[in-house]
Amino acid sequence: MSVYLAVCLCTTLIVSVYLAVCLCTTLIVSVYLAVCLSLAFLPLVLTFIIRYRYYFVLFYRAVLVRMWYDCTTGLSREERAFQYVLTHAIPGDPESILETFDLWCSKVEFISNIGPKKGKIMDRMLSEHCPLTVLELGSHCGYSTVRIARALPLGARLYSVEMDAINAAIAEKIIRLAGFDDDTVELIVSPSDEVIPRLRADYGLERLDFVFMDHWKKCYRPDLQALEGSGLLGKGSVVLADNVLFPGAPNFLRHVRKSGLYEWKIHRATLEYSKGIRDGMAELVYQGIK
Numbered sequence: 001m002s003v004y005l006a007v008c009l010c011t012t013l014i015v016s017v018y019l020a021v022c023l024c025t026t027l028i029v030s031v032y033l034a035v036c037l038s039l040a041f042l043p044l045v046l047t048f049i050i051r052y053r054y055y056f057v058l059f060y061r062a063v064l065v066r067m068w069y070d071c072t073t074g075l076s077r078e079e080r081a082f083q084y085v086l087t088h089a090i091p092g093d094p095e096s097i098l099e100t101f102d103l104w105c106s107k108v109e110f111i112s113n114i115g116p117k118k119g120k121i122m123d124r125m126l127s128e129h130c131p132l133t134v135l136e137l138g139s140h141c142g143y144s145t146v147r148i149a150r151a152l153p154l155g156a157r158l159y160s161v162e163m164d165a166i167n168a169a170i171a172e173k174i175i176r177l178a179g180f181d182d183d184t185v186e187l188i189v190s191p192s193d194e195v196i197p198r199l200r201a202d203y204g205l206e207r208l209d210f211v212f213m214d215h216w217k218k219c220y221r222p223d224l225q226a227l228e229g230s231g232l233l234g235k236g237s238v239v240l241a242d243n244v245l246f247p248g249a250p251n252f253l254r255h256v257r258k259s260g261l262y263e264w265k266i267h268r269a270t271l272e273y274s275k276g277i278r279d280g281m282a283e284l285v286y287q288g289i290k
Ligand SMILES: C[S@@+](CC[C@H](N)C(=O)[O-])C[C@H]1O[C@@H](n2cnc3c(N)ncnc32)[C@H](O)[C@@H]1O
Pocket: 112, 113, 114, 115, 137, 138, 139, 140, 141, 142, 143, 144, 145, 161, 162, 163, 164, 167, 190, 191, 192, 193, 214, 215, 216, 219
């Protein structure tokens, strides 16, 4: 009986040792394979990180930092930007307000203002065309509104459309802080597709000399078509559309290309407050139906 028990015990021991050895071997082989695979993919992963580093930085600044400050301050990003501008810029000085915004957006948090680089291209176009009636679609915090308003000739009027009431309230404060009254800048709090058909009847407009599009990219094409249909674009009217390369507005560009209504070009630049993300603004000059 005891011999039988001893044999059983020995067999169990041998089987256990055998299983343990098998497990260890499997483990070692798995670790070895994992290391080999990681090493094989390392260049690919590194290339991916290096190639898209500016997008990661943008995600970090525009999403993660924003979420963190939203939680810790209890204020919206737009309200935080406004507080900064209010305490750092010179009231009544549009230049100082724009510079303060630029500082905040490049050093603290990301806001999708047109920014200084693309802003300078727009400044140049405004000084070339001297528009008297301007329409802006998408005011957000009022950065581009101030930028346009300060470049307008005497007697010109800017209609700025913003559908988000909270953003519009900030934009209104920024515009008035910069020193522009209601005669120069009128802020319209409504979605663009509701405003455009009412521009003639409710605002007495006959012609738009300059349109700046910087609202949601999916609205670019329908809004441009609505403007064409409204008869407010005349020969030589300029439409400037921001971010046509990033995030991009392919349907809008396709329409511009196919319609034959415009002479157009793209001003290549980088995304606002970012070094490595390519973007561009489309400049269209309306030629009318030929
Ligand atoms: C990129 S921000 C505008 C930035 C601003 N132009 C600047 O450079 O300072 C876009 C803004 O457009 C507004 N918006 C988006 N779609 C709109 C629409 N269909 N009508 C009016 N406003 C719109 C959003 O609420 C947001 O505030």
